[in-house]
Amino acid sequence: MSLAGRSASTARQPSSSACFRAQFPFPLRDVDVIVPLVPDRDPLRQARGSTNFLRFIGRLSPGVTESQAAEELSAICARLRGEFPIEYARKQRVSVTPLAEVIAGDLRPMLLVLLLSVAVLLTAALSNLLGLVLVRTNGRHVEMSVRMAMGASRSRLVRQLAVEALLITTMAGVIGLGLSRLAISSAPAWAPASVPRVGEIDLGLPELACVAALAGIAALLLTVVPLGFVVRMHVRDALRSESRAGSGDRRHYRFRDGLVAAEIALALVLLVAASQLVHEFGRLQRVNPGFDPDGALEARVSLPSTYRLPADLSRFGDRLTDALTAIPGVHDAGLISVAPMSGLLSSVPFDATGASAGGDFRKLPLANLRVITPGYLAAAGTKIIRGRGFTDRDRDGTTNVALVSEALARQWIATSEVTSGVGRRIDIFDNNTGPVRVEIVGVVENVRQLSMSGPAAADVYIPLAQIHPDLVTLLRNNQFWMVRGNLTPELFATSVTQAVRAIDRDAAVSSIGPMRQDIQAWLAPRRFSLAMVSGFALTAVVLAVSGLYGLVAFVVSQRRREIGLRMALGASATDIRWMVLGNAARLGALGVVVGIGLAVGAWPLKSWLIGDAPIDVALAVLAAAVLFVVVIGAGALPAHRASRIPPTVALGE
Numbered sequence: 001m002s003l004a005g006r007s008a009s010t011a012r013q014p015s016s017s018a019c020f021r022a023q024f025p026f027p028l029r030d031v032d033v034i035v036p037l038v039p040d041r042d043p044l045r046q047a048r049g050s051t052n053f054l055r056f057i058g059r060l061s062p063g064v065t066e067s068q069a070a071e072e073l074s075a076i077c078a079r080l081r082g083e084f085p086i087e088y089a090r091k092q093r094v095s096v097t098p099l100a101e102v103i104a105g106d107l108r109p110m111l112l113v114l115l116l117s118v119a120v121l122l123t124a125a126l127s128n129l130l131g132l133v134l135v136r137t138n139g140r141h142v143e144m145s146v147r148m149a150m151g152a153s154r155s156r157l158v159r160q161l162a163v164e165a166l167l168i169t170t171m172a173g174v175i176g177l178g179l180s181r182l183a184i185s186s187a188p189a190w191a192p193a194s195v196p197r198v199g200e201i202d203l204g205l206p207e208l209a210c211v212a213a214l215a216g217i218a219a220l221l222l223t224v225v226p227l228g229f230v231v232r233m234h235v236r237d238a239l240r241s242e243s244r245a246g247s248g249d250r251r252h253y254r255f256r257d258g259l260v261a262a263e264i265a266l267a268l269v270l271l272v273a274a275s276q277l278v279h280e281f282g283r284l285q286r287v288n289p290g291f292d293p294d295g296a297l298e299a300r301v302s303l304p305s306t307y308r309l310p311a312d313l314s315r316f317g318d319r320l321t322d323a324l325t326a327i328p329g330v331h332d333a334g335l336i337s338v339a340p341m342s343g344l345l346s347s348v349p350f351d352a353t354g355a356s357a358g359g360d361f362r363k364l365p366l367a368n369l370r371v372i373t374p375g376y377l378a379a380a381g382t383k384i385i386r387g388r389g390f391t392d393r394d395r396d397g398t399t400n401v402a403l404v405s406e407a408l409a410r411q412w413i414a415t416s417e418v419t420s421g422v423g424r425r426i427d428i429f430d431n432n433t434g435p436v437r438v439e440i441v442g443v444v445e446n447v448r449q450l451s452m453s454g455p456a457a458a459d460v461y462i463p464l465a466q467i468h469p470d471l472v473t474l475l476r477n478n479q480f481w482m483v484r485g486n487l488t489p490e491l492f493a494t495s496v497t498q499a500v501r502a503i504d505r506d507a508a509v510s511s512i513g514p515m516r517q518d519i520q521a522w523l524a525p526r527r528f529s530l531a532m533v534s535g536f537a538l539t540a541v542v543l544a545v546s547g548l549y550g551l552v553a554f555v556v557s558q559r560r561r562e563i564g565l566r567m568a569l570g571a572s573a574t575d576i577r578w579m580v581l582g583n584a585a586r587l588g589a590l591g592v593v594v595g596i597g598l599a600v601g602a603w604p605l606k607s608w609l610i611g612d613a614p615i616d617v618a619l620a621v622l623a624a625a626v627l628f629v630v631v632i633g634a635g636a637l638p639a640h641r642a643s644r645i646p647p648t649v650a651l652g653e
Helices: 043-048 066-083 099-149 154-190 205-231 235-243 250-286 310-325 376-380 406-413 469-477 489-503 516-558 560-568 573-601 603-610 617-634 636-643
Strands: 002-005 296-302 330-336 344-351 366-372 384-387 401-405 425-428 436-444 459-463 479-485 508-514
Touching: 099 154, 099 205, 099 250, 099 516, 099 603, 154 205, 250 516, 250 573, 250 603, 250 617, 296 489, 310 330, 310 469, 310 479, 310 489, 330 376, 366 469, 376 479, 401 406, 401 425, 406 436, 406 459, 425 459, 436 459, 479 489, 489 508, 508 516, 516 560, 516 573, 516 617, 516 636, 560 573, 573 603, 573 617, 573 636, 617 636
Parallel strands: 366 459, 401 436
Antiparallel strands: 002 344, 296 479, 296 508, 330 366, 330 479, 344 366, 344 425, 384 436, 401 459, 425 436
């Protein structure tokens, strides 16, 4: 049997540096007190020689690789397997994992998604800024061309454009650093608790160097690209363009169109990503967890080492059940060894054939082991599908009974229907002395033990009154009590603490709160990713819309004489509006098509975003349609203004 924490957080370290190195991240959660490891006085553990509940942290010697360390530890494990063949039967090799991977490995997909989103948004913002600079340069191309014709060197123009670009990027960098500092200082309040060491995030030299490098690259682009269009234009062409009040060089115009289309494409990529996150988050919220968290409260209880026998735990469980159900407003109360979605894992091998021999369980499947009291299922809101639940008659000395989940019954026991699982006998290896044969008396609905995604797991429930002596240590340190009723969390915290202390003053109560908090804690990183990517997508859409609006408005201002002439020749206001909107629609369609291509090209990154969940194609198409309508709307105001240009403009300019 194994028991391991599945989540991690930074330990709160003592202030004295003589005891622990400051800010050392322990791969455990909710660490408040650190004590030295002392030999376990449990006689059963001494007899078994089992310490597989420990987690070791070591530092590699210089020049030693992870694979070399794993080989050496595996050799030690092989020797232990020879001394303890039963306890170490499943311990074939030892894997070495970097501590940073243990602490932050689960966050890597989320961080990669956010990093890519930032890169896409930064590219869209740079495209928008470059487009604005090109529009400004287009109005100055005559000035710069005349300067070059009068003898101004290209280096002088480069210096002028470079200084202007550096001013823009420097101001942007300073504002960005200020906003970053504000976001970092408030990060502990809005970042999910599962993000480790969030309070240690700071802006250092590497981050400042990255900002300076990005600002330098932006300044270089804002200098080189406009200058490239200016130096290629002859002064004669510039003056002719100005006299016609045209829109500038055709290459200049096409390049601006391409920038706007690129903004729309990048905005669509982020919008599609956000839509998929919204869909997946909504799906996860609709997943049946196998229990009803509304109206359920939980508390974790740890007992002192004086509880050495199963009977001791059973008596404590009976007394605390009576005390909790006596609280006004409490309808049901019960115990479970490991609460669902608590981040803990307790699994045992099992044999559904009931014919295991010799204690050889190396090839047997695993099931989540849960020890409960008769009132737990009602308190948690878990339904019994077939058969019956546990009663007070399921005690020591009677037939060992068990409940199994629907997933276990369908996959390992049932031949056609779940009902065939009731009455069957299976062997569970919940101790180190041999399998325990239990009779299945009921099948319960599948419970999400560790995750709201993925397939349902196999679960086995056994009553507290029938546990093996080897499980005493587990139950002594892991008791999650659930109550259902009309209690506030504050009143429940006071009531459960008083009830436990009245039975045993040395018992500890912790992790008190609503049962839903465990689901919310699991959803928090996904909600965080959704909020961030959605914010980036909205910003990118605003940039794309503003870029398209600015371009269309500029083109209308440059084509006033042409539009006036069209009006004088009989074109209606509707014709002018459709002409301007057609240009906006052309850019919008081009951006949407390119954006769809980029989204399809990013298909291999889907697992980072929503895991194994399928892509909602309809939602992606809807996002593209909405963005297309929005960018068309961005051209509506310039189109309306163009339709109001009087015909006399063709004569007056």
